[in-house]
Amino acid sequence: MRVCLMIEGQESVTWEQWTALAKACEESAIDALFRSDHYLSVMGKTDRGSLDAWATIAGLAAITSDPRLGTLVSPATFRHPSVLAKNVVTADHISGGGRIELGLGTGWLEAEHDAYGFPFPPMGERFELLEEQIEIVRRQWEEEELEFEGEHYRVKGNALPKPLSPPNLIVGGRAKSRSLRLAARWADEYNLVMMTKEECAEAIPRVVETWATAERPTPVISLMTSCIIGSDEVDLLERAHATAEARGEEAVDPEAYLEAERQNSLVGTVAQIRDQLAELEEIGVERVMLQYLTHADLDGVNYIAELAD
Numbered sequence: 627m628r629v630c631l632m633i634e635g636q637e638s639v640t641w642e643q644w645t646a647l648a649k650a651c652e653e654s655a656i657d658a659l660f661r662s663d664h665y666l667s668v669m670g671k672t673d674r675g676s677l678d679a680w681a682t683i684a685g686l687a688a689i690t691s692d693p694r695l696g697t698l699v700s701p702a703t704f705r706h707p708s709v710l711a712k713n714v715v716t717a718d719h720i721s722g723g724g725r726i727e728l729g730l731g732t733g734w735l736e737a738e739h740d741a742y743g744f745p746f747p748p749m750g751e752r753f754e755l756l757e758e759q760i761e762i763v764r765r766q767w768e769e770e771e772l773e774f775e776g777e778h779y780r781v782k783g784n785a786l787p788k789p790l791s792p793p794n795l796i797v798g799g800r801a802k803s804r805s806l807r808l809a810a811r812w813a814d815e816y817n818l819v820m821m822t823k824e825e826c827a828e829a830i831p832r833v834v835e836t837w838a839t840a841e842r843p844t845p846v847i848s849l850m851t852s853c854i855i856g857s858d859e860v861d862l863l864e865r866a867h868a869t870a871e872a873r874g875e876e877a878v879d880p881e882a883y884l885e886a887e888r889q890n891s892l893v894g895t896v897a898q899i900r901d902q903l904a905e906l907e908e909i910g911v912e913r914v915m916l917q918y919l920t921h922a923d924l925d926g927v928n929y930i931a932e933l934a935d
Contacts, residue, residue, distance in 0.1 A: 627658040627904070627907045628658075629655075629656055629916065629929065629931075629934035630657050630658060630659070630660055630916065631651060631656050631658070631659050631660065631916060632661070632850060632915040632917045632918065633647060633648065633659070633662070633921050634697055635663075635676055635727060636664035636667050636817045637667055637670060637674050637679065637680060637872065637921070637932075638667075638673075638674040638675055638676075639676075639921050641677065641682075644686060644732055645866065646924060647921065648690050648693065648905070649687055650928065651690070651931075652690050652692050653694075654931035655931065656693060656931050656934045657694060657832065658694035658696060658915075659686070659694070660695075660698045660727070660915050661679055661682060661696075662679070662697070662699075663674055663704065664697060665704075665741070665742050666737055666738035668735060668838065668873075669873055669874045680697070680700075680710075680713040680714070683696070683912050684716060687720040688720050688721075688794075689716050692725075694794075696727025696794070696796070698729040698798070698850055699798060700728060700729065700730055700733065702755040702756040702759045703732070703733035703739060703745065703752060706779070707762040707763050707766075707781075708766065708785065709838055710728075710759065711763040713724055714787070715787065716790065718789040718790055718793055718907060719789075719790055721724075721743055722790070723790030724790070726793045726795070726932070727794040727796060728763070728793050728796065728811070730759065730795070731797070731798065732749065732752040732756050732794070732796060733746070737926045753804065754777060754778060755778055756808070757909060758774075758779050760795070760797070760808065760812045760813070761805050761811075761812060762779060762781055762853060763795070764812045765786075766785040767788060767793065768792075769784075772784065772785070774790035779816075781908070788806045789837075793867075794846075796815045796817050797812075797817070798816065798817030798819045799818075799819060799832055800819060800821060801830075803836075806832060806833060810836045810840040811840060813844065813845065815846040815847070815848055816847055816848070818848065818849045818850070818911070819850050820851055820852070820890060822853070822889070823902075823905055826849060826910075830847055833847055847911060848912060848914065848915060849906060849911045849913075849914050850911045850915040851892055851917065852887070852891040852892070852916075853891060853893075853917060853930070853932060854866060854869050854884065854887060854892075854893045854894075855894065855895070855929045855933075856894075856895055856929070857895065857896070857929065862893075862895065863880040864880075865920070865926065866880035866881075866884050869887075869920060870883060871920060878900070892914075895927050896932045899933060900933055916933075
C-alpha cells in the first residue's frame with residue numbers, strides 16, 4: 627500500500643507551510659504530496675485564500691527531489707487544455723522527470739467560478755469539456771502534429787517540449803459508467819473518492835471490467851479519503867477538535883464526532899489505521915490519498931509517514 631498526503635490548499639495554506647509539508651514528505655516514505663485545485667474555500671470560509679495549484683507544484687518540484695507531486699483534481703473549467711498540458715510538462719521538467727501527476731475532473735464549486743469569472747456550464751457540458759481536455763492533454767504529451775477538432779476545442783500542431791517522463795494521469799469518481807469509460811480510454815489510474823471499504827469492494831470489479839473491455843491493462847486503483855490520526859486515544863480526541871475547527875464545525879463531544887467520522891474516513895491511532903489500510907489493500911486498493919485538514923500540524927504528517935514505512 628502506497629500512502630500519499632492530500633492537502634486542501636484553498637484553506638489558506640501558505641507557501642511556508644507548503645515547503646514544510648514537502649520537506650516532511652521528502653524526509654519520509656510518503657509516496658506523493660497531492661493538493662486540491664480550488665480558488666475558494668470549500669468550507670464556505672470567505673477569509674481563506676489559495677495559491678494556484680500548478681504554480682505551487684512547480685515551486686515544490688524545484689525544491690524537492692523524491693516525492694511525487696500532483697493535483698486531485700484540476701477542474702476542466704479553469705484552464706484551456708493546452709495551458710494545463712503545458713503546466714504539467716513544465717513541472718515535470720522542473721522536477722527532473724517522473725514525479726508529476728495530474729488528476730482531472732469536471733469542477734463543481736460554482737461560487738469560485740462566479741468569483742473569478744470562469745464559465746460554469748451545466749454538468750453535461752462540463753463532462754464534455756473533460757472528455758475533450760483529457761484527450762488533448764494526453765495526446766499533446768505523446769504525439770507529434772496533433773490535430774483535434776471537437777465541440778469545444780480545436781488544436782493543431784506539435785506541443786514541445788514533451789515530458790521528460792510520462793506524467794501519471796488520474797480520473798476519479800464513484801465508479802459510475804461514464805467516468806469509467808473515459809478513464810479506461812486515457813487515464814493511468816482510477817481514484818475512488820470518499821468511499822467506504824464496502825463501497826470500494828463493490829466498485830473495484832467494475833473498474834477492472836471496464837479496463838478489460840477497453841483492452842487495457844488493469845490500472846492503479848486508489849482511494850482518496852479523509853483521515854484523522856493520533857498517537858493514542860487521548861491525542862485522537864484532541865485532533866477531532868482541530869479537524870472540526872478546520873471544517874468550520876464544532877466537536878462538542880469529540881468521541882461522538884470521531885464515531886461519526888469512522889463511517890466514511892480512516893480514523894484511529896497509527897496501528898489502527900495501518901490495520902484499516904491492510905483491509906483496503908486486500909480488496910484491491912493500491913494506494914491511498916489521505917486528506918489531512920490540519921495542514922499546519924506536522925506531527926500528524928509524521929504519523930501518516932509512519933503508515934508509509
